[in-house]
Amino acid sequence: MLLAADATDSPITGFTGKCIDVADANTANGTAVQLYDCNGTGAQRWSSPGDGTLRAFGKCLDIQAAGTTDGTSVWLWDCHGEANQQWVITEAHDIVNPATDRCLDVRGYDNANRTPLQIWPCTGAANQKWFNSKAENPPANDGGIDGRGGDDGGDAPAGFVVSEDQFNAMFPARNPFYTYGGLAAALGAYPGFATSGDDTTKKREAAAFLANAGHETGGLTHVTEQNTANHPHYCDPGQPYGCPAGQSTYYGRGPIQLSWNFNYKAAGDALGIDLLNNPGLVESDASVAWKTALWYWNTQSGPGTMTPHAAMTNNSGFGQTIRSINGALECDGKNPAQVQNRMANYLRFVQVLGTTPGDNLVC
Template sequence: MPDTPAPVPPQDATGSATQPFVVSEAQFDQMFPSRNSFYTYAGLVDALKAYPEFASTGGEEVAKREAAAFLANVDHETLNLQYVTEINTALYGNYCDPAQPYGCPAGNDAYFGRGPIQLSWNFNYKTAGDALGIDLLHHPELVETDASVAWQTGIWYWMTQPGEGEFTGHEAIVDEHGFAEAIRAINGPLECDGGNPRQVQSRVDRFVAFCDILETTPGHHLSC
């Protein structure tokens, strides 16, 4: 008999899943046992409405792989979801680009790294806020006070920003370019191509571990 294909989540007319997140709360707790209480599972699930195609396309195996890839990079950026804001407060005044026509209305030191992907710079707060329908340019503090908003900014970056790579994190996984290209989208030459192989390996190790928890496969081309 031929192998039975993996079940595909129920989908709506756009091809997006209509069932709950592919990561259960128990699995989320297993991934992040010592996380900051700010990073709630409920906040993450609520944030999925911003990009319903996240971790829901390509069949169950790929959907779980994308969730593992996103959460592995989040794990690395926040030290296992322990940090909500950037640790080095001395850098807080460095993220205002005065060349932007809208300036830094919340203050020159208001756009430091926050949330699961450590959103920083006034132009990123503006772009993310515009995409999500939230005024983050004037209220960047929402990324550290509202768990859903915080998760939404992380998913926004993953779904829309290729960084210095060719693909977004979403494209890297769903189009099977490999986890390596997801790393490149987040930290590019700072880590890839010999930039910092230890950091790359840290991300890969977490990704493989999370794939195991979700009972999916990591695919190919893991390290950049």
């Protein structure tokens, strides 16, 4: 547990080792609760007296104005025991408000001092993980913005065939947004990914997924589509729900560069995240970004005849994953250089994972 009942004066650390902090050590009602460098002051000492509250300066961590919407800030307030001051601390290191079914979250995945804390749907991402720094040893930069993250401190999640060290070897110059911790947190959305078949099949699927992601993003260096002139082109107004976030907001994002309003709608519906109205989550939350890539990989066949997941688990080969992702533009001789680049990634990654590539590598 993060804080045992009756625990006192315990700093709570999380994102990149910074602490939950009462702004300027102010004890007035409505004082912001934020992320800040750990400094050992009373503004960072929290207790859990056993009544479901978290307290500093004798006051409670409180959801502003009893709000229930995503992004509602938290602040300090006189304790009154109502639902907006109740918190459940899970073994997975989430701090959850049961009334809203949302987690204590660092706004915008930002690690700057004074970044506000808020409530947000629980994603499993590193900006929602918290540790008692007196009793526990949180992993350094847990899933954080410097790209070293991972709740496992470097070992792969149970059943996953790619370790953090192997991931780092595959993408040595990646954008810090693409954390191993974000990928690890996303795996639970599709538990069949890289866990089906024998060890060779599992490693080939993981290598194939990461090879395509690497190609789409320039080695995980780009979070968003670089050609901004294309950004207005991904709104299909013929869809009954339209483009509520704006004409130019459904451009490519994330490891597989999710694009088009209908794909944001379908991915969001599948994942239980409102991406149609909040497409920017795919470029602000690493776990959400990886989840959208896994959604496509496991459920969509695109211009192909099977999902990439099926292609790698039924031995159709890496070439069929290319066809399912961008076959209409690359396969059957249309752009062999792009196909070769994807294949080069795959051949390198299977070597990193210590396995063989199999047959049917091009499309």
